[in-house]
Amino acid sequence: MHVPKQDRSRATRQRLLAAAVACLAEHGWAGSTVAVVAERAGVSRGAAQHHFPTREDLFTAAVEYVAEERSTALRALFPEGAADRRAVVAALVDLFTGPLFRAALHLWVAASDEEQLRLRVTELEARVGRETHRIAVDLLAADESRPGVRETVQGFLDMSRGLGLANLLTDDAARRQRVVAQWGEILNGVLD
Template identity: 55%
Template sequence: MATPHEPKQDRSRATRQRLLEATIDCLAEMGWAAATVAVVAERAGVSRGAAQHHFPTREDLITGALEYMFDTRMDQAKAEAQTIAGVDEGVGRTEAVVAGLIESYTSPLFKAALQVWTHAAADPVLRERIVPLEAKFGRIAHRRAVEALGVDDTDPVAHHLVQATLDLARGLGLADVLTDDSARRKEIVQQWSATLHSALFAPS
């Protein structure tokens, strides 16, 4: 919580972050309908006027939350990459990368984003904002996966296998929304990792 002695810019940044985190929590826990500016502001512990100072419209707030979600996920991916770097080359490392990608789609961040995607499908104004963001996020996520796996993305086979892994991860994330799918997911991670590693790294 900001204190009166903190610089105004720092307090403003802290308020903005609380609003973004509260938006993600509201979306993930209560759904789209509940994630209004008023509810988010109350959850963040700020006035509605302060919230609208940072995000004049609900669309601004939601868009900002999506960008914050993605930045948070990328920070997590960097931390995971440092851990994976210590894993010996081989199928174990490939499995660690695949597991990290898939688990990222079962987090509250994914569940919050799913609420936005679902609503944007029926809201042309929101969709116009979200589609370019998602395209950007997809490109960066693909590049991060390529780097983590250590493959040559100019190879069409490698490119499509990485994308298939991301698509698989998203599908498994959807399967986990209503029920705990962790046991089945673990088996799929192991099987897909072995298949992927063989396809990417088997001697030609």
């Protein structure tokens, strides 16, 4: 069966993006080159550079792509909203404890030392942060016109990021579950 060139190109691009996030999460910035990603994706380095002319293009596109995929998946978990805010809290915290967060963190650290990358990552992080906040507001059924609600939702997301950082060094699932339960109660109290 003949697969149109556009479909093959899209599939190659998606394999490269997934491989880039996996490499970044596993090997960090220093160990994640275009050649390493191309090999993992099963494509030539030339094909990778055709899609992404620079390393910065590849990795910022990869983090953005996976963030969009995760946003779609998160919304799909609660297509009609969630009756239980604790389930939403747990799902949002999970965003910050997986490979995407680890990959994004490596990108942030690299961007702190590389001016060209910093500008791109700062813009990307702002977009992803706004989208994550929007999703949290929607899924938590938060009315941001009420005083303190926006700050509470943002505080929850900041705390979630902190749990993700702690998870990089040790698996702290038991403590994280208790914190998730407490934040579910806090959000119920503030948002109801």
